[in-house]
Ligand code: PRT
């Protein structure tokens with residue numbers, strides 16, 4: 158990417174939508190609607206700022222290798238990626254939800270997830286799940302899934318799932334209950350280490366503006 162341009166990696170959907178007000182606070186207006194166009198590189202009203210659209214799980218990778226100078230990624234995604242080569246200056250407090258353990262309503266989670274016991278957990282988040290159960294001293298067989306995790310306890314594939322919960326509607330619709338919160342989740346700003354050195358002024362300005370804009374929202 159051109160060295161006088163700042164590229165920001167965002168994923169379509171809630172992260173894009175909730176980052177827009179932060180960009181606006183920095184005077185940046187994205188001039189194309191990602192839901193109406195197939196373009197993956199979006200211009201803004203500022204010639205020196207571009208947005209690239211990538212899958213949520215690819216944001217850390219783009220920023221790590223300099224495919225983008227900055228990005229916005231969920232704590233879930235960052236913990237699974239490992240955060241290597243990323244400067245993480247700011248919790249933006251957007252796209253909030255929680256990581257939780259869920260089971261079928263009749264499952265005796267408290268009884269089964271005891272120290273020294275063994276349970277089967279299906280999840281898209283193996284690193285987070287592994288760390289959670291290791292901390293509790295529970296042996297865990299992790300089954301990695303890429304979607305429709307709610308099916309796993311219903312079909313007998315696993316005793317429990319570890320997944321993101323927001324309203325709880327998805328769990329309720331599938332007769333699952335949230336039995337334990339693993340952690341609160343929000344999205345963070347991530348910055349490429351080289352961009353921080355080579356484009357210090359522009360990067361710092363954006364970090365400062367986002368910091369003010371996101372804490373203002375928090376205080377409202
Ligand atoms: O959807 P896609 O496969 O394209 O990619 P993605 O799921 O990785 O992206 P996206 O945009 O859905 O999520 C991006 C980030 O938003 C995640 O990494 C989280 O940090 C954050 N976030 C906040 C959420 C949610 N809330 C959320 N509710 N991500 C996913 N969900 C899903 C959850 O997995 C579950 O299927 O929504 C469902 C639960 O919602 P409720 O409201 O029914 O409880």
Ligand code: MG
Nearest residue numbers: 170171213321
């Ligand atoms: Mg999704």
